[in-house]
């Protein structure tokens with residue numbers, strides 16, 4: 001007896017190219033989002049995250065390549081797909097004069113089997129502002145209402161663009177908990193963010209994009225543990241006077257095989273590779289030989305910011 005065919009992935013983007021005039025916003029991007037995961041698309045401002053999401057949501061047709069969501073074409077099969085997806089837009093998506101709870105109840109009525117709107121509003125701390133017109137809500141409240149509108153119809157997949165931008169820490173935590181609960185209930189969550197802590201805390205899988213291209217994919221652990229070297233960590237060196245010319249190269253030579261040195265600015269650099277006492281000792285000796293006075297020399301667990309820096313030579317959050 002043959003096995004049943006595997007279900008289509010939640011999202012399959014294949015060779016997607018999107019341009020605005022001359023500007024290439026998405027550059028031959030391919031990625032897959034497995035069902036019932038939280039998947040983060042991480043990248044700096046302008047990386048092409050929103051454009052990619054809008055294409056998955058059917059707001060834009062692919063100019064080249066293809067996009068499938070739950071096995072369907074988001075533009076051609078829009079009518080079939082719409083009841084099965086939830087979308088939280090960066091701009092909110094509510095009318096400016098409508099009261100918060102009216103808006104949420106209106107969206108709930110569009111769905112066959114919506115969540116309880118009062119419970120959902122309470123979960124997201126919207127209970128106190130239910131009668132407030134949308135335009136008078138704070139940025140964080142608008143975000144939370146947008147999230148409630150995206151999930152109230154019990155979608156199979158929810159796209160959330162920068163879900164916690166502008167939220168206070170308590171609202172951020174409530175949002176994270178709601179997204180984790182959705183995944184627990186079998187919903188696929190695709191979120192964009194440029195907060196690494198959000199991606200590291202929430203995501204089962206992370207796709208890092210830069211200039212419209214996929215530059216790395218993996219679980220948070222796969223990305224941060226540095227491939228095969230489980231000891232990989234990051235050493236930061238901050239100095240009191242600008243580094244002498246050629247410092248990154250000379251330090252790399254001093255440290256030997258496997259070390260990466262990236263100059264952040266004239267007073268700081270990061271090293272990645274084996275992080276142990278011997279490396280720290282070599283850095284100290286190099287400082288002495290090159291008349292460099294350290295202000296701080298620290299060793300920390302490699303995080304997604306370090307991964308991005310190594311891949312691009314730039315900081316994710318400048």
Ligand SMILES: Nc1ncnc2c1ncn2[C@@H]1O[C@H](COP(=O)(O)OP(=O)(O)OP(=O)(O)O)[C@@H](O)[C@H]1O
Pocket residue numbers: 020023024025043044045046047048049050051052194
């Ligand atoms: N409507 C538009 N017209 C022209 N250029 C656009 C338009 N929308 C986006 N762009 C450009 O396309 C590139 C990708 O933008 P996009 O919004 O997809 O990136 P992003 O990763 O979501 O950024 P952010 O984190 O700032 O939201 C950027 O250079 C942006 O300036």
